Ligand SMILES: Cc1cc2nc3c(=O)[nH]c(=O)nc-3n(C[C@H](O)[C@H](O)[C@H](O)COP(=O)(O)OP(=O)(O)OC[C@H]3O[C@@H](n4cnc5c(N)ncnc54)[C@H](O)[C@@H]3O)c2cc1C
């Protein structure tokens with residue numbers, strides 16, 4: 081098995097810039113952990129899931145659709161070198177797998193795949209969670225994975241492209257760390273995950289009345305943070321920017337928590353109340369997506385609960401819902 | 409990457425040029441646009457589908473194709489002035505270029521309509537998408553049984569496609585009834601007055617031979633469906649076309665969802681039994 085010492089990490093990823101457009105977790109001077117280029121700040125692999133969704137490397141907050149000028153349309157080009165994005169937890173990787181499928185099926189979203197196609201994805205796991213807590217192994221869904229065993233990063237590749245990148249790294253004898261972590265995770269049943277599954281069952285069994293959604297909705301200030309933080313929220317709006325001699329059409333993330341999200345030109349609004357919008361936010365992940373895609377589209381990353389200023393992220397709502405309707 | 413209408417590979421989100429051949433007034437708020445793809449190819453749509461109309465600087469809007477694919481030299485759209493893009497459209501004249509993407513969406517299922525009596529019901533702007541199917545029936549009358557057209561508008565001034573109506577009313581192939589909700593004082597109007605639901609009870613319908621197709625504003629559906637059910641029509645014999653806010657037309661932007669369905673992809677045309685149990689569908 082390959083490994084890297086923590087001291088080798090910055091140089092290893094800097095060296096990959098020759099062939100890849102590298103994004104990895106860094107710490108900004110103000111203490112923010114986010115995706116950045118090597119050299120933009122100190123590498124910050126420790127601390128668990130990044131506050132902002134790493135899927136933004138492929139589907140950014142705002143991005144061009146095309147630029148139109150007298151000579152015709154210019155589409156944004158793919159990155160010069162393929163992207164290599166580091167910092168996905170196993171839950172983030174599940175989210176990425178879900179949106180890869182979402183953007184591929186039916187009409188294939190070429191704008192997304194311009195960034196995504198050929199990109200390398202690097203997971204992080206092991207004892208590198210908040211305060212040294214363990215993060216589950218991804219065991220797939222990425223090209224290679226960095227597993228912190230408290231002394232070094234074990235480098236586990238899952239694809240041919242991943243193996244090729246880590247080929248030159250030093251070898252270490254396997255000391256059973258991976259197996260130990262895998263076992264630890266198997267006995268540890270995540271309470272949030274359980275709550276999400278149970279809440280999904282209750283919603284799908286039609287056990288949750290509208291009054292519940294209105295009550296939760298009353299606590300929503302429509303800041304849109306939950307949607308903007310969620311790696312499986314993919315809704316977008318379209319905006320034209322007019323400049324002298326050209327128009328740039330761009331698309332940017334949108335939020336189903338805003339009252340105009342579904343309002344039609346006639347004034348009819350299928351999401352016309354905060355209660356309906358709150359129901360949409362939760363129901364879509366726990367009931368609509370399972371109906372359409374065969375799986376719950378909340379992969380329990382924890383971001384919406386971390387970001388919601390009024391305490392109604394999906395875990396909080398799921399717990400309240402189970403408490404009130406789980407035993408009737 | 410997708411193949412665009414002109415055969416070259418371009419982004420799914422890049423529109424193709426389309427030339428306006430003619431513009432005429434339908435009402436003070438609605439205009440009829442006759443168009444042709446600049447490369448001369450037919451649009452390739454089926455009745456019930458829509459295109460994303462694109463004007464640079466004004467984004468896009470979903471607009472139904474109002475003409476039948478049996479008429480291949482051009483296609484038509486009836487556009488109501490409601491906001492920024494549609495107002496900009498109303499300033500355009502013959503010779504101007506617009507962009508379109510599409511056609512998108514699930515059309516009326518012609519194979520399942522063939523051989524049946526059709527009850528073609530529309531309210532307000534809903535006549536635009538339904539006109540595509542009506543023209544199709546006009547051009548291929550042998551494919552269908554009895555054809556009945558019911559149309560309701562707010563007032564005589566809001567009646568769309570008056571010239572078409574004059575033809576349908578005199579055609580032996582169609583039975584037509586229309587009504588307006590009210591007649592403003594001083595208007596000279598000789599047709600029926602009342603809600604569109606009032607046109608259904610007098611009809612003689614064989615519920616086992618008939619399919620009803622409904623396109624109209626959201627308020628129309630429940631009331632009309634209730635009348636149709638009284639006539640013995642079951643939900644698998646009623647077709648509706650639903651309007652939703654749409655940004656992309658291709659199942660990605662998320663604005664048009666009805667529970668697990670995407671109106672732009674799975675619709676806008678649905679059989680009633682597919683959606684009547686879904687929250688917020690009607
Ligand atoms: C499948 C389908 C077929 C349609 N066919 C026709 C037709 O044949 N003729 C016709 O006149 N109209 C049709 N419409 C309605 C038409 O799309 C809207 O009137 C148009 O989007 C308004 O655009 P605007 O830029 O002029 O208005 P805006 O200035 O964008 O907005 C006016 C209002 O419309 C809402 N709105 C904005 N964008 C959309 C959108 N993309 N979809 C729906 N509502 C939106 C806004 O929330 C706002 O309340 C159809 C809509 C759908 C979904």
Ligand code: SF4
Pocket residue numbers: 175306309310311312313365377378379380381382383384385393394
């Ligand atoms: S926990 Fe919240 S942010 Fe994370 S996937 Fe679930 S809904 Fe999205």
Ligand code: SF4
Pocket residue numbers: 299300301302303304305306307337387388389390391392393
């Ligand atoms: S983060 Fe909380 S308050 Fe903000 S829109 Fe989402 S649910 Fe509402």
Ligand code: FES
Pocket residue numbers: 653654655656657658659660661662663664665670671672673
């Ligand atoms: S219009 Fe974008 S998903 Fe339907």
